[in-house]
Amino acid sequence: MKKYLLFSLVIFLTACEAPDPAARRAALHLPPEGFVSDATQGGALFVTNCSSCHGNNARGTEQGPPLVNNVYRPAHHADFAFHMAVRDGVRQHHWGFGDMPAVPQITPEQTAHVIAYIRQEQSKAGIR
Structure with missing residues (x-):
């Protein structure tokens, strides 16, 4: 009986593997490990996908609200929050502009570029 239990436990644990890290990152709308974002590409993507609501620069x-604002500083809205906003949309909570819809046409890599651009603009404005 103990051999059967041990065998069953091994089979059960083998079948319950966690998803691989790349699949987990993709599900979370994050770029692959080691991806390097580029603020210049992000600026162009921002103009195309975000500026109609979030404005020039x-x-x-x-x-839509200004992202160059202390509310969106990294310590209050980490990069992950931006990824989730793009993937899922976000309910209004800081401003009176209404809910933000998801932006499904933007890939995780493109989102990372946009975040790099936003962080660059925040840094220029003294927001850290």
Whole structure:
């Protein structure tokens, strides 16, 4: 009986492997491990995908909040929060602009480029 239990436990544990790290990162809308983002590419992607609501240079519009603002500093909104906002959208919580819809056409890598651009603009404005 003990041999049967041990054998069953081994089979069960083998069948319950965790997803590989690359699959987990993809599910979380994160770029592959070691990916290097580029603020210049992010700026172009921002203009195409984000500026209609978040404004030129991420300074906001009547449709969306400024991302160059202390509210979005890294210590309050980590990069992961931006990835989740792009993947899932986000409910209004800091501003009165309404909910942000998901932006499914933007890949995790493109999102990382956009985040690099936003962080660069924040840094220029003294937001750290």
